[in-house]
Amino acid sequence: MKRSMEIEPIATDGAGISSALDGFELCRAVGFDAFRDSLNGVFYPARVEPTGLHTTSVQSLLSAVELTHLTLGFVRFGTETALDPGALGAYHVNVALSGSVESHCGRESVVARPGTAAVFTPEDHTRLPRWGADAGQLCIKIDRRALEAELESMLGRPVASLVRFSIGFDLANSAGRSWLNVVRLLLTDLADGSSLSRGSTTHREELERLVISSLLRAQPHDFHDELHSDHAPARSRIVKRVVDAVDAEPEKAWTLAGMAELSGVSGRRLQQGFREQLTMSPMAYVRLVRLERVHKDLLTYSGSVTDVAFRWGFTHLGRFAEAYRERFGLAPSETLRRFRA
Incomplete structure (x- = not known):
């Protein structure tokens, strides 16, 4: 049975999160085709089509930075848009900062509004049929192997299958707030040109792994119960x-x-x-x-x-x-x- 969920919005510091990427701006207020090409170059080759009236918007903005394990970007089309990237090949989280975005992954769906994130798995078909004209999202692409290696380290055993997350991520609860605080920490450090993240790859990668491990602890997935078990069996x-x-x-x-x-x-x-x-x-x-x-x-x-x-x-x-x-x-x-x- 297809599962769908809506989570009530909460106050989210969307402006603070998006402004942390100001130093990584790629394009603003450009034609739709140019915006789409830039977006696909940063994240995934996808079918991206405007469904609103305007194909050029002064509200469009794309900022992004590619790190070792993560790609972080702020995306706002400024016109209603439909996206169909198919199977992403990576884990991915979209944090809604303004407006609303209808998101589907496999048989699950969520309407993401401020206070909500959507979590996507690598092999299920992903599509976003309604990205609102006023919707802005923090988009986080996570290298598949990095996430699975982190889970293996946390479990103390190999993981032979991909990790299937629930799509709707409630950022209003304590686990969701904790994960978002870790993301803010990484973004704030990246925004400072003299920070440890800018000067030390090792330090930045530690923060990237903290974002990944916090996601694994905060959001339900098919290894969640084992991960939170206090009595993992000792290896004979x-x-x-x-x-x-x-x-x-x-x-x-x-x-x-x-x-x-x-x-x-x-x-x-x-x-x-x-x-x-x-x-x-x-x-x-x-x-x-x-x-x-x-x-x-x-x-x-x-x-x-x-x-x-x-x-x-x-x-x-x-x-x-x-x-x-x-x-x-x-x-x-x-x-x-x-x-x-």
Whole structure:
């Protein structure tokens, strides 16, 4: 069943949030086509069409800054607009600062007004059929791998699937206010040309990760209960022994029998332990570690896709490419091209 929600607006310091990006202004009061091209260049290729009467508005404004894990932007079209970016390939949050925006992601929808944010997942179809003429939103694009790696660190185990958030994010409750305060902290620091965020990449990335981890704690998703559990199960010695060995040599020709012999238990018992503690089989864990090593090598230009895949134990390139796309949301060759560019 399709779910829809509306959250009553609250007073939000929209002007303060948007003005923090004044130093990153890209375009203002330009023709609609030029505005759309700038917007798509910063965020996602999307079908963006005006549904209002005017295609040039003195109220249009786009400011944006691309960081390591996040892209933050303020967007106001100044004319009623419809957007259809499809599957985003990244996690994304739109914080409503003025007006209203109807937002859909998969089977969920929300009408975002001040005091509300909309949270989108990477693989579900996203569309915003009614972006009001007076609506301004803080748009936050979150690198998919950065969010999933942060969740893995918080859970203490690998995460083999994407994170599905509820779309409607109430910023009036304590968790929502706390997350928004972290976002304000990052924006305020970026607005100061002599701040630590401007002078230290390490410091800025710590604030970016704080935005991501706060979102994971504040907004419901399918790992939310586990994340907030006070009694996460300890990893047993038999599972830890295999995990440590695979982490040390993921390229090795691992088999279930070989891992069972290493752990000192039967293959069935080892599989049971992995499913209870890591929610995946031993061989799925091997594949996950190999994919992570491939991804890291592609980001550092350590050889061609074929060379890197073989280096980490993948012998069937078709199945490798399919698994890589499922894990990271893009093809291995796209990773290589994007980060070289």
